Amino acid sequence: MSMAAAWLTADWPAPPSVRAFTTLRHGLGVSEPPFDHFNLGTLHGESRDSVEAVLRNRALLAEYARLPSPPHWLRQVHGRGVVRFDAPGLPDAPEPEADAAVTASAGVVLSILTADCMPVLFCAVDGNEVAAAHAGWRGLAGGVLEATLAAMRTPAEQVLAWLGPAAGPQQYEVGEEVYDAFVSQDWGNGSAFTSTRPHHWRVDLYALARRRLAGAGVAGERVHGGGLCTISDRQRFYSHRRDQRTGRMASLIWLQPGEPAR
Structure with a gap:
């Protein structure tokens, strides 16, 4: 099994202690179509992948990415709830209802699941704190990015942000x-x-996120990423808008134990 192109490393000037990436749909994994192959999301109802496949994929993620501990998974609800984790995750830990997480503890892995919504990863410029947020249009409008920054101990002016793959402005039509x-x-x-047509628009989630971050104190030069479209890139990304019945990518961030903060 090849792990080539199994994830996309965050392209930002983060400190050496910070590890961050978004998984892709191929390169690892055992899920069958339409969830092929590296689905990391557990969904309820008839549209979900098999639990066994998802658990195997999560085990492969931990093994090949050499995660320092099991990720903290969230039960995402398109809200603005934020949780702080101070201890590593456990394999069978319950998933708290929240759409963002924060930690300042080395070895604690934060995770966000997406398939068109925007994953936004944060780190302190001094390398002592990280956060992750699930920001679809409802979360953005509801203030999930602002809530995440408010939950961090690091002032917003000292935070870097990375905008992961999401529904792009050339494809994402809304009402x-x-x-x-x-x-x-x-x-x-x-x-x-x-x-685009009466009462419909294409929306640029990346532009909206940058405006919200700027308003919360994260200057434009500290915001990185953006420009990747989950809808148009069928080879690399899952997309609920495109396929309806599909899997989920995971965006992960943590502070690597033993690495200097800066």
């Missing part, structure tokens, strides 16, 4: 509910929308 959710808060958000 009035999404447009109104953002423009009613700030007319400036309208610049992230391009009209």
Whole structure:
């Protein structure tokens, strides 16, 4: 089994102590179509992958990525809840209901599952704290990025952010509910929308995230990533918008034990 191209390493100037990447749908894994191959998400109902396959994939992730501990998985609900983890995860630990997590403890692995929503990873420039957030349009509008930054002990001005693969602005069409959710808060958000047909727009989640981060104190030069579209890149990414019945990528971040912070 090859692990080539099993994940995409975050491209940002993070300190040596920070490890961060997003998994891809191929390169590892045992899931059968339409979840092939490296599905890491457990979904409820008839559309879910087999539990055995997901658990095997998670074991392969831990083995090949040499994770220092099992990841902390979340029960994501498109909200703004944030949890802090101070101890490593356990294989059968319950998943707290939240859409973001923070830690300042080395060896604690944070994880976010996505298949069009945006994973946003954070780290302190001094390498002493990391965080991860699940930011679809509801989470962005609801303030999940601001809530994550508020939960960090590091001031926002001393935080780096990386925007992982998400539904891209050339493919992600939305209706009035999404447009109104953002423009009613700030007319400036309208610049992230391009009209396509009556009452429909293409939306740039990356642009919206950058505006929200800037408003919370993370300067533009400290925000990295963006530009990868899960909908258009069938080879590398799962996409719920494109396929409906599909798997999930995981975005992980942790502080590597034994590495200097800076």
